[in-house]
Amino acid sequence: MATRVTVANNAKQSQKAPLVLPAAAITDPAAAGSMQSLVFKTAQSKLKLKKPTRVFVKQTGQELINEKDWKDNIRSDAVLLVSTGEEYVGVKKEIIIHEDINPSCPVEILASNAPIESLSVTQLTTTTRTLPGIIHAVGQPDLHPGTKFPIGAVFASYKWIHPPLIGGDIGCGMAWFQLSLSRSQVDGDKGKKVAEKLRGLEGPWRTQELRELWLQDKDGSCSAGEQWDSSLGTIGAGNHFAEIQVVEESASDLDNGLREGDVVLLVHSGSRGYGGSVLKKYAVESQTSLEEGTTEAAEYLKEHDKACRWAKANRDLIALRFLACLEPGNEVWQLGASDVDHVDSASIERCKSALQARRVVDIWHNNVERVSWPPSPPSAMGLDKAVDSLSLNGSKYPQEHVYVHRKGAAPTCDPESHQPLTLLPLPGSRGTPTLILQPSFSAATSWGLKNALSLAHGAGRSMSRAKALSSLSQKYKGQNILQPRGGDEGTWVICDEKDLVFEEAPDAYKDVQAVGQDLVDAGVATIVGWCRARVSYKVRNENH
DNA sequence: ATGTCC
DSSP states (O other), X not given: OOEEEEEEETTEEEEEEEEEEOTTOBSOTTSTTBHXXXXXXXXXXXXXXXXXXXXXXXXXXXXXXXXXXXXXXXXXXXXXEEESSOOOOSOOOOOOOOTTBOTTOXXXXXXXXXXXXXHHHHHHHHHHHHSBTEEEEEEEEEEEOOSSXXXXXXXXXXXXXXXHHHXXXXXXXXXXXXXXXXXXXXXXXXXXXXXXXXXSOSSOOSOXXXXXXXXXXXXXXXXXXXXXXXXXXXXXXXXXXXXXXXXXXXXXXXXXXXXXXXEEEEEEEOOHHHHHHHHHHHOXXXXXXEETTSHHHHHHHHHHHHHHHHHHHHHHHHHHHXXXXXXXXXXXXXXXXXXXXXXXXXXXXXXXXXXHHHEEEEEESEEEEEEEESOOXXXXXXXXXXXXXXXXXXXXXXXXXXXXXXXXXXXXXXXXXXOBOXXXXXXXXXXXXEEEEEEOOOGGGGGGTTTTTEEEOSSOBXXXXXXXXXXXXXXXXXXXXXXXXXXXXXXXXXXXXXXXXXXXSGGGBOXXXXXXXXXXXXXXXXEEEEEEEEEEEEEOOTTO
16 A cells, blocks of 8 residues: 655755655665655655755654665654755654553444545544553544544543644534524525625624623633634634524424424534644643643643633624624624624623523534543433443443543533433535434444444535645636525525635535435434525625 | 644
8 A cells, every 4th residue: 555654854844745655665775666765756856955865754763774664664644854964853752652552442433325535544543543541433424534633533532631632623513593584584595685694793703801701601701811812703714604594304393402494593613713722732742642630631621621611602602793693673682793882791691591592502523521431321211320320330341431532523412411412413515404413322332332422523524625626616617606506405605715615615525415324324313304504604805 | 723834
């Protein structure tokens, strides 16, 4: 199999170029067609290094001299530093083989219909079997490669916390809110009128004083300071969005659920720059894993939890700003608009409770959660909690706790009550449906062990951003893909960023039906309905 | 995904 490596200039390591070493490449550096000759050739042509003479492995600083060095050190994702004679630049770090690493840890991939790229499987397996404490890993059907760690992945880890597995967008997730609009107000061409109403949603929301009041919750304040709070109430970039959807079908008969014909707002956003600043603080060079009980672990968890609360407050505020545009007659939402001056703390509280009444569900899909392991049957199945842990897990499997790391994976239970969620969204992309999922619990999945108490969080990319941009901008050249093409099907998309139009096109994603079917086939969820977006808001440039 | 980063 071919090996992807990165070739970098040892003296100036920001200069780098990718290189695919074919399976036929020869490890003996003296031979013709050797790996070394390919690396040197890349260094000459891409890095403009005239006389490359030495090669080091980044991080360890190991120099590759003889055939054995090349054989032992060339692996996928290795960074090779090419030198023109000078010594290795950087601190040599040993690769720690920790006793808590489980080289044979089970890796479950819940996909048969949805396509899975081999790179994402390699990332999932390598991560699972090289980081300490991981006892179970799951690739959801939306699994796809990340920079280093996969997305659509869940890692259950004993005694160890791994901030990079959650990534920078700590607390990212989705929330559904009921709107008072009727479907006839958003169907067909009416969608365009509704889209026109969505303005004033891009800049900072009001003053820092009011943002701090908004960030006050039952656990205190989750303000991150003005630098980060100024982004509160904004959607952000990448795959984030807010959509006005119609519930097309729903088997839900619950009062607090979704009923056919309901018009809802789905908000997908996270902690903006704040979560990234938390990751940066804890994922410093050698420190990729934090051991339970250390002050670093405790501090990370504290800041992580705060970023999760911030992200949830962000989704709430995004919803409020949309409500101010969509239901202008309702005075309680005027706080969302930036042009109404006087507000007091009582009106904020009124607004928050009105918003809570509209919130159907809010989940985090980038976070770490401490849970009992192995999972017990939900107590809704008629079993008392105390009985669960004693008779079912007591002697045979001592009840432990693990840290469930989710990177682009939705939870199956409410993090507070630990009870199963009754519904959660599985969004496709733009015009494609958002499925309404209900998590399933049964002995067949060991009550959620199989899926690590998690589900897919979306369709998942099937094309990298770069690939989507190049191939889809060609495919749709001269076409406007931001409005419905004929008939009543399709979605009005607000996306004033050129590249994002193609990077986020439905073609760049897997088929959400296949992803949903994989969850059903795995016995971890049922599809209880679906929605279709009428308006999808990504980003607006108010200057034009 | 990001007031991005060498």
